Amino acid sequence: MSRVEQRLLEAWYQGGPVPWWAAALEPAYRLVAAMRRSAYRRGWKRSGHPGRPVIVIGNLTAGGAGKTPLAIWLLQALARNGRRPALVSRGYGGAEPAVPHRVAASDPPGLAGDEPLLVLRETGVPVWVCRDRLAAARAAVADGADVIVADDGLQHYRLRRDFEIVVVDAQRGFGNGRRLPAGPLRESVERLAGVDAVVCNGSGPHCPAGSLRMTLSGSEAVRLDGGARRALASFAGGPVHAVAGIGHPERFFALLEAQGLQVQRHPLPDHGEVPPGALAPADGRPVLMTSKDAMRCRGSAAAAAAWEVPVAATLQDGGAPLLARLATCLALSEA
Structure with missing residues (x-):
């Protein structure tokens, strides 16, 4: 995650200072969003319906x-x-x-x-x-x-x-x-x-x-090559690498910790690419990732031994x- 992204998240959710340039752009965003919605309401921009709910x-x-x-x-x-x-x-x-x-x-x-x-x-x-x-x-x-x-x-x-x-x-x-x-x-x-x-x-x-x-709950991990399936709790014997390129990575990390895992965090931007180094860490510890990350890693030889953690609502x-x-x-x- 870049320094700019980190600063914004701290400002948004942790009470950190808002960068001056972000504060300066906020009124422009408000205006553009309001004008765009008004344009659809007034029919200046065309909308449509597909004919089914x-x-x-x-x-x-x-x-x-x-x-x-x-x-x-x-x-x-x-x-x-x-x-x-x-x-x-x-x-x-x-x-x-x-x-x-x-x-x-x-x-x-x-x-x-x-x-x-x-x-x-x-x-x-x-x-x-x-x-x-x-x-x-x-x-x-x-x-x-x-x-x-x-x-x-x-x-x-x-x-x-x-x-x-x-x-x-x-x-x-x-x-x-x-x-x-x-x-x-x-x-x-x-x-x-x-x-x-x-x-x-x-x-x-x-x-x-x-x-x-x-x-959202999940209790199993599936290896990306399809070769194995394990209970999440079975990874509790030692530290694991956790990769999460979702909107709120901490939610994934907390899910793993609730199963007793020791988590080394690797937060990524939402939809961000998983770095090759995160797929094959030098320490050889297991790599667990979200299903979204697993979709982006499909077919990667480096990711074959990594583990996807599916969740259900x-x-x-x-x-x-x-x-x-x-x-x-x-x-x-x-x-």
Whole structure:
């Protein structure tokens, strides 16, 4: 992680001073974001709807809050109920194609992006990537989808939506409450009042009132070459290297420590490349990484002996309150 990124994170979440240049740019960001949203509201910029229900999962802050695990949970719930869901994504970290591309399991992460590949692997539902999510949604509907789930599309107003879900990190919340780049916020916290559901990921003091709790859990590790599977607790005999290129790496490190592991931390930028040295450390200790990192390391000979730690989302009350709201709003049968 660069010094600039580290300074910003300290300012956003740890009470550190905001760099002068970040404070100077904050008003410009506020103005551009407000003008862009107003342009869609007034019809100056064109938006559209694919003709099937659209569920958007997003957050108010830059970086991850647990959107992808929630998207996987929701897609699986919809599929269990006999729906034909599809996921649409920009495919950040990949090629972000200008025309819709249906992701294939054989796609390299440089084409499809790590998160779309992970969703495809975990759910088997069609996944479409395109920098224009409306185009991706229309392609998915033409391909047979009867409900669209958009991962990280809250601020993509070109795609009109029927149901909005905001994910909040229970530990970090909204940081210092300031807009980018002086703070982590893409939009004002008041935006929560206009969404259909708020899901709070993890345990911590920053869950908005009325939000639905979600936890991420994992108890096993799978070697990237597919040759072995081990209980996480079996790594507790000595130190391990932990690699996390996600929005909040500390969440992954805490998960490992909760299993009794001694963790040597290797935080990376969200979607960041894993350095070769981190895959084959000189001390020969095991390397554990998130599923997103594992997607980016697919096919790497150096990563073959590293371990992926899959996690799954569990929602409060089995997610029944969220599914009930969806059923009411979208006329979807409950899973």
